[in-house]
Amino acid sequence: MQRILILGGTGEARSLAAALAEDPAIDTVSSLAGRVRDPRIPAGVVRIGGFGGEGGLAEWLQHNRVDAIVDATHPFAARMTENAAEAARRCRIPLVVLRRPEWTPTPGDDWRPARDLAAAAALLPDLGARIFLTVGRQGVGAFADLPALRFLVRAIDPPAVDLPARSTLLLARGPFTVSAEIALMQRHQIDVLVTKNSGGDQTAAKLHAARDLGIPVVMIDRPPLPRASATVGDVAGALDWIRSDR
Template identity: 60%
Template sequence: MRRVLILGGTSEGRALAAVLDGTPGVDVISSLAGRVANPRLPEGEVRIGGFGGADGLAEWLRDNGIDAVVDATHPFASRITANAAAATRHAGVPMLVLRRPEWAPAEGDRWHAVPDLEAAAGAVSALGSRVLLTIGRQGVDAFAAESAWFLIRAIDPPTVAVPRRSEVLLARGPFTVDDEVATMREHRIEVLVTKNSGGALTAAKLDAARTLGLPVVMVSRPDIPAGVAMTSDPDRARTWAARGD
């Protein structure tokens, strides 16, 4: 029996778990960080909560006889990916990162690429005074000192400092383009701030911004650790997880 740990929390992780859960000779465990109050659970065995850093994960991998790790976490979960890379290296377990492709600008887009949230906060004031912030609840404090008005959309309420002039909109996608256009018009949004998460489930906001001619502050993805294999092909990840090739 080949035991596979999926570091999940994404649609890609759930899809991979569903396939592997029905694969003969494969025992799959999905691990969720527990940062969302009511996460969408994948098929098969699920573990929720942290491991205690890289050392804790390395020990858990050895104790549970894990043969392979697939990191299918959010593209911006850089700390989890770094810990997983260190842990698998120490435990002698192979690791593959599964990442959905990045978004790319289309004709008519007004993107302003920035390297991180701090740079995004610094770019906002020159682009508009009413901002739709769609970065999740973590990292909102990077915008706390800004004078613009923010509509902060997240699944769960932020637990960090928020901008003084802001409103929190709790909502879980996917949203249609019409939904996004209506939200932007209702709140008189002038600029969209988002992370380059990629994928079709949350791309409607980009289409809406293009339709309305709004600028988009796009936060670039962090790099994955050196020496770690990565794929954006779900079939490749399934084959690798099930057979190791």
């Protein structure tokens, strides 16, 4: 039996675990970082909590027979992806990175690219006064030094860092509808949307809403991927890789 470690926390990771659960020749272990208070649990064996960095993951791999690793973490979980790539190299275990495609602008979009959170924060004073911030709870602190702006901060769990002085916190989990996003932006008189280029359908409605309302979007670029055995863009590609000779 082939044993696969899925580094998860995304919809793609859950879909992959569900598909592999139907295969009697494959045993899976899904690992969740534990940063979300009420995570959606995938099929199969699940472990929750970090490994303790690259060294901790390498040690875990050495004590648990694993034939291959699928990194299906969030596109912005750069540290975990780097740790996985290095641990896989050290332990000589094949690794595939599963990343959904990026969002791309369409006619009518007004996107302002930013290389990181700090660059995004620097753009805001010239764009508007009321900001819809959807960068995850760990990234909110990058905007705390903008006291003149008012923020609507949406996250799944409460941020563990200081919020901007003038902010409203909205706890919610996607998927969202375009009509609901339009209503939300209108109710809070939003001037600018700030988001990470996560891709996928779960939260894409905010981009459609911003386009319909003529609101500029500060789009934060994904971090670069480290060298991996392979990179695929969907669950089908990951399944093909797992079932190949590699």
